[in-house]
Structure formats: structure tokens, C-alpha cells
Amino acid sequence: MFFRIATAIALMGACALASHDYLIQTKALLSQADDNLSAEETERFILGKSFFRIPWVEAPSATTARDGLGPLFSANTCISCHPHNGAGSVYTADGTISRSLVTRFSLKGRSDPKRGFVPDPVYGAQLSINGVRGIPFEGKPTLVYETVMSSYPDGTRIELRRPLPGVKELNYGALHPDTTISNRLAPALVGMGLLNRIGDGEILSREDPDDRNRDGISGRANRVYDPITGTTLIGRFTWKASAPSIRHQVASAFHNDMGLTTSLYPMKNCTSVQKECLDAPHGRDALDVPDERLDAVSFYVSRLRIPEPAIGNAKGKKLFAQIGCAACHTPVMAMPDGKTIAPYSDLLLHDMGEALSDGRREFDADEHEWRTQPLWGIGKRTTVLNQRNYLHDGRARTIEEAILWHGGEASAARESFKSLSRFDRRAVLQFLEGL
Template identity: 50%
Template sequence: MLLIQKRLNFNFNSLGKIIFAKSLVAIFATGLFAVNSEGKYFSNDNNKSLLLKPIKKLNDEEYDQFILGRSFFTIPWVEAPSATTARDGLGPLFNANTCVSCHPRNGRGILFNSKGNTARSLVVRLSIPSNGSLLHETKKEKMGFVPEPTYGAQISINGVHGVPFEAKPKVEFEEVSVVFPDGEKDTILKPKYTLIENNYGEFDKNTSYTFRMAPSLHGLGLLEDISNEDILANQDINDKNNDGISGKANMVYSPLTKRIELGKYTWKASSATILEQSAGAAHNDMGLTSSLIQVENCTDSQKLCNEAPKPRDKNDITDLRLGAMAYYIRNLKAYKPKETKSFKEGLEIFEEVSCSKCHITNIKTKSGLNIAPYTDLLLHDMGNDLSDGRSEFKANKNEWRTAPLWGLALHEKITGKKPRLLHDGRARDFQEVILWHGGEASGAKNAYMSLAKEKREKLIKFLERL
């Protein structure tokens, strides 16, 4: 039992329900990574359904748990009260009624829907500076930021019957011309964000708004199996080697362990585990409470939201169901491209221009599996042009977790569209991503721009295959 708790980084007593631990003992007893076999976790099959498949060699009980998690991930939740008691509790304020609404086929979200409006995959997070009060400092300690007092932590574009939605996001772009040393020109898009139809009045004048795309769920279980020690080994907070890169870990409060833990997930690495990230997304995106987040996503001033009907259970998602959802995400198949001659040539250029200093190309999991997620899971200063004005725990306004690049080759298969990249989807292709890099990544960007056009094209093709 102690081994299982250690593997999951669980403090079951903090959940308050011993039945959760008992129900999952049999499922996790064999361990997610009991077999060190690359073929168990990866496939070279580049198709739209790959991220829906489980890893190989799940036994019957494990497969049942995978299917249970998938059902709560894909079948719509409904508002309470409802005869569908297993899935009631949606809202009162929410963005979507299923997880797959933001993560199509478990891939990266889309920026615009078929009508040309901003899609549900793009969420708006809100925060204000702390005023130094005990309330604000407690919020910073436990949440990493202080929510906006009227609208809360995230804008909800939908509400259940009788509860007005909060607002709608709108994105417009300004074209910015970029000239390469060899004379080539490209155009990148500078976003202008606004919120319209604000149904709850004015925002605090000091509000920071950050627009964020739903990331792919690709390989999250493998990332969770990387040891903290191996992640921290790549830190260079004071840039002792003078290479201009000073990655640091985000240390965050864990509602599971009630301690400060190393953050791995979200755009600023502000969540420590898949379970916690799942609970956070369920609460912010669908208005679902759990033992980890027991309050409704209504602020004190949202009277109709607070008075909306409640489900019969204390929490909308039981520990067993939340655990099943995390288990499903943790056991999804991952993609690995074939290492052809052109792939290896692109990788050499990737390393030549120092992209691999942050998007590291090899790391070993605790189970001994060598993986290439193309991330160090650390925070890096990306410059003022990518700043969102928002801090989360140890991540400052300019800092972002190195985005994993693996699995993005699946996106066009999944959605029929090229992926919109960076945290807010502003970049239409990988070259635009590179041209937005600043801060610690300025050297890599300049090195890329100075390459011969042929080598630039080889690098972009390499990135498109990941």
C-alpha cells in the first residue's frame, strides 16, 4: 500500500475518503510502467485516432478503469438536478459540458470554430495583484494568484438555466513584418484580445487577462513518470554556465499532499499531478466540484450562480470518478515519429541552433524508458512580447514552461487544420513560433534566422513530424 501511495504521489488521508484508495489498489498494483517496453507506450501510426487508444498490455481490470475514465471524459455532463446522477452538477457557470469539447480526440484545441468565432478551447484566465491582505496572500499561496473579485479565476462563456454567462472572448490580429538576414520576409500575427457581452459589470482596473489554448494530452503519463530529481538537474537559475538560459522549476501548492511540490502541468507548470490538473480543469471549464476543489465557481457577487440548484452529492465528481479520468489520461497511447534520414538531419539543425537546450531531446523516466518529449518542464523567460502580465506561484509574467513538442504532428489529422501554436494560438506555423521567441530564447531565434533558407526549411519539416 505504501508503495502505491508513493508511486501516485498520493496522500490518501488528505482526500478524506479511504474508499478511493481501496478501490484503486487493484488497478494500480501492477504499476503504469511495470514493463519497460517502448512499443507498449508508443506508436508510429500518424492518424486521428491514436490518442484515443490505450497503452498495450492493460489487464481486464485496468482496461475497465480506462473505459470508465473515458466515459466521464467524453459523455456530456448535465446540470442538476437530473436523473443522470452520475454526471449531473454541470456549472452553474461553465465553458463546455465535456472534456473533449476543448481537447478534440485528446489533441490540442482549436482557435476558431466552424462559424469563425473563438472556440471553447481558448479560455480566458483572470487575476489581480495582491493587496497584501491575509485573504489575498492566502489565495496566492494556495492558487498561485489572486482571482478577479467579480468574475473569478476564469471567464465562463456559458451558464445553466437562469444563470447568465460571464462574457465572450474576441481575438483580432495585427500583422507584423519580419525580415531575415538573407532578405526573406515573413508575417507574424500580434493578437489583440477583448471581452465582450460582460454580464456582471466592470472588471477590476488592475486585472490581468491571459488567453490560453487547451493543450494536447499527448504523453502526460510519461511526463508524470519523470523524476523530480532529473527535472531539477536541468535548472540553472543563475545561469552559471553563461549560455543565456536559466530554466527554473515552478514550486506549487498541492491540494493532494498539502505541501509544496514541483509543478509539471499547465502553461506555467502550476499543477503538480495529472489528478490535480484534471480537477482544476473540471472546475474551471465545467463548473464541477471534487474533493480537491469543493467550492462552486461562483464569486460572492454572482447571486444567481450561488442560488442555482445543487446535485444531491457533496461533490460533483467522486474521488473514484476523478481517479478514473486521471487514469484514462495517464494511459493514452503516445506518438513517436520514424527516425528517417531527413528526421535526423532536422534534429541536427534543431540542436545546432540550441533549441534542444530547453526542448531537450532525451530524458529517462523512473521506469528506465528513454523518451523525447522535447521539454525540460522548466520555466523560461520568453521576453516581453510573450508576457501575459500574470504570475503563477514562482512563474513570473514573462515565464512559461517549455512546451512539449511531441505529438503535434497528429493535430492536422485530428482537426483537419494546421495547429495554432503558442499558449494563445497566435502562431500559424512553427516559423512564427520561433519568431515570437525572446528573452532566453533570443539566441536560438537569431541562430535560426541566420541559417540558410534550405536549413530553415529542413528544421520546420522536422518540427512538423514530431
């Protein structure tokens, strides 16, 4: 009897290990729920996942739970831009520009206290590449690259790409002469729930806008308008930290990417000159995404599990800190309950230099400033999901290229990385690939 029980336990353990080993090698890795969800929370997670993955359709439709798409839109599912909840890609397999790379518009040098920027008067905040039946799409993106060479002191040379974004086939006339064009790559979603729960005090404790400690790092929080409360809050999501909560970020994506209305964005995503868009049929509900569905998707995003890091390269981790990367990519942040997390981000804005400037302001974030990108899970996106675009516009094809684009406050860390031996540079990259 003991032998049979021991054998059964061993087999169960082997199956569990096999299941775990299989999971960490599959695209389901970034779609797992946190541990210890209650039955009610699990049901809510599954509901949110369904609205995240299943396509929305135009109105009117018999599919009343998912109608209201558009009239102008870029994608009909959330997963179109966030495949497997990882980061998006610049190009599809056939070489066309991916829906994960969106084209943003704003008037240079102008700001609005509630939006953080002033959109193009004809095309709004974002180019819609699709329209429902009878509604002309706004236009199509274009993208060319110019080559920029970077050299290491040891003579190694690496080719970088500087993107030159544009638009074509504009169906509603010309852009405003002051409109700037900036590309944004859909980011990975894992870990957002933990970042949402970090206290403001923990973020603000790392601010040093005047660089009083003279270390060359002067991070500051982005203070943004919150449409939920009507107050100013600390931004922590998007490339420029212009969204204060997951709920706000999800509602903004529904509005800009899919043309779906919510209680935060109750109006159609049409400008005053787009008559066909304004006159298009509404969904059967007053809002395309009622609060129950908005909250379910927000809950799904907030409870995605962070993948376990690989056994780290200890030397690479030490060098990462020594050369100054950890000054912004903070390894440890404290939660309100006293526990710690390792996002490798301070969630603050930092001046990244002219080479990464996109000509766009978002609330307090100026043209050169970007939120420190969290690094947890970055290696899994590459090894498991084969996602190989980095930085806000996907210009970098490797983590190494992303490092070499760092400027401004990160210039010293970049130069220190370049001064390492080839072996030590590889150690730093292996450490990052294990996160």
C-alpha cells in the same frame, strides 16, 4: 497445409499493417491506450474515456452520474476543449472563438500562496461563457490581432499576429481595474502520464537559475501548492507549470471549465457577488465528480499512447541541436526505472521575452516565463488532426511562426534559426513535423 497456414499468416500481417496504416491517418491516433494494460486497467481506461467524452448536464437531473454542470461553465465535455485529445483551436469552423481558448483573469502584481495568483473579485479566475437555466453567463471573449512582420537575413518576410484579448457583454459589472486578461489554449494531452512519472531530481538537475554555465539559458522549476497533500511540489503541467499532477490538473479543469466540484475543489465556481450562481441547485451527490470518477478520468489521460515519430529528418535533428533549441526542448529525460523518454521538454520555466508576456504570475512563474512545451506528437496534431494553432494563446498558425515568437532566453536560438539557409530551415521544420 503449409501453404494455407503461410497464406493465413501473411493475410493477418497484411491486415495488421493496413489497420496500422489506417490508424496513423485517422483522428483516433491520439486516443489509443498504452500497450500492456490489464483487463482491470482497460476497464478503468474505458470508464475514464466515457466521462471525458459524454456531456455533463445541469442539476437536478435523472442522469445522476453526470449532473451538476455549472451553474457557470464554458464547456459541458472535456473533449470540447481537447478534440481527439489534441490541442485546441482558436476559432471554430464558422469563425467564432472556440471553447478551447479560455480567458483567464488575475490581479496584476498580486499573488496568493495557494492559488498562485489573485483572481478578479467579481468574475473569478476564468470567464464562463455559459450558464445553466436562470443563471446569466459571465460574458463573452473578444479577440483582435495586430500584424507584426519578421524578416530573415535572406530577405524572406513572414507575417506574425499579436493577439489583443478582451471581453464583452459582462453580466455582473466591470472587471477590477487591476485585472489582467490572458488567453490560454487547451494543450494536447498525450504523454502526460510519462511526464507525471518523471522524478523531481531529473527535472531539478537541469535547473540553472543564475546561468552559472553562461550559456544564456537559466531554467528553473515552478514550486507550487498541491491541494491534495497541502505541501509545495514541483509543477510540471499547464503553460506555466502550475499544476503538480495530472489529478490536480483534471480537477482544476472540471472546476474552471465545467463548474463541477471535486474533493480538491468542493465549492461551486461562483464568486461572492454571483447570488444566482450560489443559490442554484446542487447535484444529487455531495460532489459532482466523486473521487472514483476523478481518478478514472485522470487514469485515462495518463495512459494515452504517444504516437510513434516518423522517420526523422536527420539533418534537421542535428541542426535543431546545433542552433540551441535542444537546450530547453530536451530530447531525452530519464525515468525512475532507468528507461528514457523523448518529450523534447525540460519542464522548466524560461523567460521568453516581452513579446510573449501575458501580465500574469502563477506561483514562481513571472509574467515572461513559460514552461518548455513538450514537442512529441506536435507533427501528428497538424497532419492528422489539422490543428494549426501554437503557443499559449494560439497566436502562431505554423511551427515556424511559433519559433519566430521566441524571445528572452530563446532569442539566440531564434536568431540562429533565422540565419540558416532556406533549405536548412525547412529541414528543421520537417524534423519537428515528424515528431
